[in-house]
Amino acid sequence: METKKDSTEDKILEAAKNVFVTKGMDGARMQEIADEAGINKALLHYYFRSKERLFEAIFGEIIKYAFPKITQIVQADGPIVTKIEQIIDAYIELLIKHPFIPGFVMKELNRDPSGLFKIVVKFGLNPQAVFDHIQLAMDRGEIIKMKPQHLAINILSMCIFPFAARPILSFVVFKDDPKALEAFYAERAEVIKKFVIDAIVVKN
Amino acid sequence: METKKDSTEDKILEAAKNVFVTKGMDGARMQEIADEAGINKALLHYYFRSKERLFEAIFGEIIKYAFPKITQIVQADGPIVTKIEQIIDAYIELLIKHPFIPGFVMKELNRDPSGLFKIVVKFGLNPQAVFDHIQLAMDRGEIIKMKPQHLAINILSMCIFPFAARPILSFVVFKDDPKALEAFYAERAEVIKKFVIDAIVVKN
DNA sequence: AACAAATTTAACCATCCGGTTAAATTTTTT
DNA sequence: AAAAAATTTAACCGGATGGTTAAATTTGTT
Structure with a gap:
């Protein structure tokens, strides 16, 4: 399923996209994103300090296409x-x-x-x-x-x-x-x- | 703004509709619904036992029109x-x-x-x-x-x-x-x- | 007045959740 | 091998939130 480079950051972005897109900002859970990326919550915050920052990264990426x-x-x-x-x-x-x-x-x-x-x-x-x-x-x-x-x-x-x-x-x-x-x-x-x-x- | 009978139940339904419609199920807060209905949280649960039940009541009402x-x-x-x-x-x-x-x-x-x-x-x-x-x-x-x-x-x-x-x-x-x-x-x-x-x- | 129902108050509980921390472990780089 | 970076583990914090409870108060009914 993963087409990109398999770096941790890409795995996070891919997982976050999937979760945010289906659950929305309110419904998304950081734990779920971490699980789907195959890492733990601590590492998730290590890469993207907060849920809001992660969301903005995803939103900005998607809005380009919209x-x-x-x-x-x-x-x-x-x-x-x-x-x-x-x-x-x-x-x-x-x-x-x-x-x-x-x-x-x-x-x-x-x-x-x-x-x-x-x-x-x-x-x-x-x-x-x-x-x-x-x-x-x-x-x-x-x-x-x-x-x-x-x-x-x-x-x-x-x-x-x-x-x-x-x-x-x-x-x-x-x-x-x-x-x-x-x-x-x-x-x-x-x-x-x-x-x-x-x-x-x-x-x- | 209120056209219906002014019963408490109607006030709740009206308030819940407004909040759920703008915030969605995930983003809606029971406290906010209570505030908008002009009552308190205890009474809100007294009428509709849970958030889920209240949401289903609203959703069913709206889906009729959809x-x-x-x-x-x-x-x-x-x-x-x-x-x-x-x-x-x-x-x-x-x-x-x-x-x-x-x-x-x-x-x-x-x-x-x-x-x-x-x-x-x-x-x-x-x-x-x-x-x-x-x-x-x-x-x-x-x-x-x-x-x-x-x-x-x-x-x-x-x-x-x-x-x-x-x-x-x-x-x-x-x-x-x-x-x-x-x-x-x-x-x-x-x-x-x-x-x-x-x-x-x-x-x- | 007396009773029942509706409503308020205020405290409380359990859970979820975003976020943090510190130490240990693994992996990568030099 | 040594140092640095990445990752894990596991515990913890604090706030928000859904929901409960019990007692007091108000309102409506008989």
Whole structure:
């Protein structure tokens, strides 16, 4: 299961990620992290002084993936439809690799939203630039008109929600059939792309 | 703020709902619930023997709203497009009234998915019936063909996700402007209905 | 007034948990 | 071999927390 270098620090980070992601900051136990890392609690504190520091290390690592470089894709040249397809592809690929991110990020940002400001600054998030680009494409008649925020949220919703609600999908929709669930996720990118394009490309 | 009968039990349930919904099962404190209900801890345990029982009472209450009667709407007569519009309207209306539900349900079901089975049984959830109805409408040529699961998840995603990710929307997209956020939510039903219909109604 | 139920007060218990400490042991480095 | 670093062991501390208890007080009912 371990792909990284097998150093103790990496073992701790890997174990902490697993525990924090499933239990959350409140539910996670330092003892459990130590157990899962195959070490003892004393050594765990020897590497990461406190639970908070360890959590921040994990959270920072994960948050990198949660807000990918949408801005870069949008601000490149080319038709907006192509860019939307690229964003959907990039997002779904990312989420299939790290399916736990949405649930974790939403849980922790709901618990303590104060870190959001830091994140926005650190990653230079500027959604307005994205919205402006979408608006221009609408003005050029590339796609039908609507508030850019709604279009952006529609796309992100269809990408992210099925992963955030994984337990419900898994049990209610796919009756505990992991293969069916994985197949569903694998189809998502194509489905969402077609769905969005059918919804926004100007008909004649 | 209190609309219910002002009995102590109702005060407790109201307070517990607020605390559990924001802090989750792990983060909630019995003392805080007692304080918010304007009583003391002893009386809190006098009414609800344990934290677990109190939580289950709240969870059961909330879960009623989380899985509304989609089946009823879908299985009625009439064109599928009309039913989809009704479902979107019903869902958005519900979520505007109870915007905390998605985050709470997703958090707790991720923490402990074991209760899902009970819920499915208790509410007689049968998504397959919904999928079958969608499939029939596709076969009749009412809407374009795709896997019914994808269509259903697309719709639910666009309805639910913006509420589950409320902190992110609020801060990142709407720069802490509550009015803009509320306006956005108020527009959702119309936007999603148009978006979905444009995406699935057969063009010629 | 008398009784029962609801509520408060305040102390207490057991447990969990994050964190610390010091000494012993093992591993790695020099 | 010697020194340094990593790791273990095991005990401990202090605070938070869920839960209990018993007695006193208030409120509501008959």
